[in-house]
Amino acid sequence: MSEGNLSILKHAFSTAGVMVAFTVVGTVLLASTYFTTKLPIAESERQAKLKLFQQVLPAALHDNDLLKDAIKVPAGGDLGNRDETFAYRARLAGQPAAVVLESTAPDGYSGDIKLLIAVRADGELAGVRVLAHKETPGLGDYIDIAHGDWIKKNFDGQSLAKTNDDLWKVKKDGGSFDYMAGATITPRAVVKAVHKALQYFAAHRDEIFSADGQGELK
Amino acid sequence: MNSREIIENGLWKQNPGVVQLLGLCPTLAVTSSVVNGLSLGLATAFVMAASNASVSPIRRWVPGEIRIPVFILIVAALVTVIDLGMHAWMQALHGVLGIFIPLIVTNCIVLARVEAFAAKQPVGYSALDGLMMGLGLTMVLTVLGGMREVVGKGTLFSGIDLALGPAAKQFVLTVVPDYHGFLLAILPPGAFIGLALLIAGRNWLESRKQAAITVQPAVLAAGH
Numbered sequence: 115m116s117e118g119n120l121s122i123l124k125h126a127f128s129t130a131g132v133m134v135a136f137t138v139v140g141t142v143l144l145a146s147t148y149f150t151t152k153l154p155i156a157e158s159e160r161q162a163k164l165k166l167f168q169q170v171l172p173a174a175l176h177d178n179d180l181l182k183d184a185i186k187v188p189a190g191g192d193l194g195n196r197d198e199t200f201a202y203r204a205r206l207a208g209q210p211a212a213v214v215l216e217s218t219a220p221d222g223y224s225g226d227i228k229l230l231i232a233v234r235a236d237g238e239l240a241g242v243r244v245l246a247h248k249e250t251p252g253l254g255d256y257i258d259i260a261h262g263d264w265i266k267k268n269f270d271g272q273s274l275a276k277t278n279d280d281l282w283k284v285k286k287d288g289g290s291f292d293y294m295a296g297a298t299i300t301p302r303a304v305v306k307a308v309h310k311a312l313q314y315f316a317a318h319r320d321e322i323f324s325a326d327g328q329g330e331l332k
Numbered sequence: 333m334n335s336r337e338i339i340e341n342g343l344w345k346q347n348p349g350v351v352q353l354l355g356l357c358p359t360l361a362v363t364s365s366v367v368n369g370l371s372l373g374l375a376t377a378f379v380m381a382a383s384n385a386s387v388s389p390i391r392r393w394v395p396g397e398i399r400i401p402v403f404i405l406i407v408a409a410l411v412t413v414i415d416l417g418m419h420a421w422m423q424a425l426h427g428v429l430g431i432f433i434p435l436i437v438t439n440c441i442v443l444a445r446v447e448a449f450a451a452k453q454p455v456g457y458s459a460l461d462g463l464m465m466g467l468g469l470t471m472v473l474t475v476l477g478g479m480r481e482v483v484g485k486g487t488l489f490s491g492i493d494l495a496l497g498p499a500a501k502q503f504v505l506t507v508v509p510d511y512h513g514f515l516l517a518i519l520p521p522g523a524f525i526g527l528a529l530l531i532a533g534r535n536w537l538e539s540r541k542q543a544a545i546t547v548q549p550a551v552l553a554a555g556h
Contacts, residue, residue: 128395129395129397129398132393132394132398133398136394136405136406137405140406140409143413144409147412147417148416150420151416151420154420154421155416155419158420158423161423250515250519252513252515253515
């Protein structure tokens with residue numbers, strides 16, 4: 115091997131060495147940050163979730179820790195979720211009081227609308243909130259509580275018993291739910307998803323409340 | 333190179349938003365309101381100051397051939413550390429800025445300043461450059477957000493309660509009462525139009541300044 119080749123080789127190795135050194139330092143830094151923040155992050159996500167639950171579920175309705183009384187719900191089915199979700203069970207003095215479900219409306223104006231739905235044990239809706247959506251700002255976003263109380267007015271206290279199956283549509287389609295002119299696709303998707311969630315609850319009520327809990331969320 | 337020059341470059345002469353036109357992806361996507369624009373701007377300024385400050389001291393040990401991957405590694409690690417730290421200890425702020433922080437990694441203005449400035453200059457100047465470039469971008473994002481919000485929704489500072497708590501809701505200004513909204517301004521095309529107006533406005537100011545400089549001697553000459 116000539117002198118020149120040897121120095122090229124040496125240079126390549128030292129360059130690779132520097133790259134490896136930086137990678138190792140970066141990895142150590144990220145790993146240690148990850149492990150120090152893991153617990154605080156889990157705790158703050160837990161708090162955020164509890165805050166959300168308080169919006170859909172009156173505090174007086176339950177006395178248990180919802181996050182510790184959760185069961186897994188497989189993806190798909192009437193709830194339409196793309197991933198596995200959890201059903202959080204609310205109990206008062208050990209008796210089933212309500213369940214908080216996650217549901218996904220796949221047919222929003224621009225993609226999925228994710229909903230959090232609380233159903234009382236008697237099948238009445240305690241509350242519905244939009245968790246995430248990509249609807250047009252100023253037009254379809256009135257489904258979000260931050261932009262209007264449409265979701266409160268239309269769903270609080272609703273049930274399959276109160277509203278006949280074929281009335282679970284927006285008024286434009288002959289149903290009994292309000293909508294705003296110019297944005298019907300969005301509420302149509304939400305109404306359909308809530309209706310399906312109630313049907314899911316009606317079909318699985320006993321299963322939901324009796325299944326063994328999986329313990330605390332990971 | 334002195335501090336004054338660095339500040340001028342960041343805020344006006346080399347403003348990343350309207351002169352260098354770097355980092356347009358978040359500029360256009362996020363500026364639908366003042367609060368959004370300002371929040372992302374400040375987060376970016378912070379990351380830029382930190383990344384410039386951490387690249388500068390190691391600049392002598394990084395061989396030229398691998399500087400880009402090393403810089404990307406540093407910026408990405410830094411942003412991830414900031415993201416995780418905020419999520420753990422500043423939950424409320426993370427709720428507002430959380431979705432923007434990962435966006436900052438992909439913002440080419442960060443890497444551009446690291447490569448063009450911090451890789452050649454001492455730590456203090458580098459940190460100042462990152463901060464000033466970030467603040468220059470913040471100005472553009474805030475003004476653009478304000479324009480789009482007023483024209484699109486007729487308000488200013490909507491959503492400020494997300495950043496400062498529910499008590500701040502009273503700061504929301506209704507500029508045009510009973511406004512029905514002008515959707516175009518809020519949608520992505522509004523961002524392009526707004527940014528074009530800002531660039532045109534800056535160019536107009538600059539050309540007036542240039543004209544004033546060149547005209548003056550001529551007037552003096554004519555007076556003789």
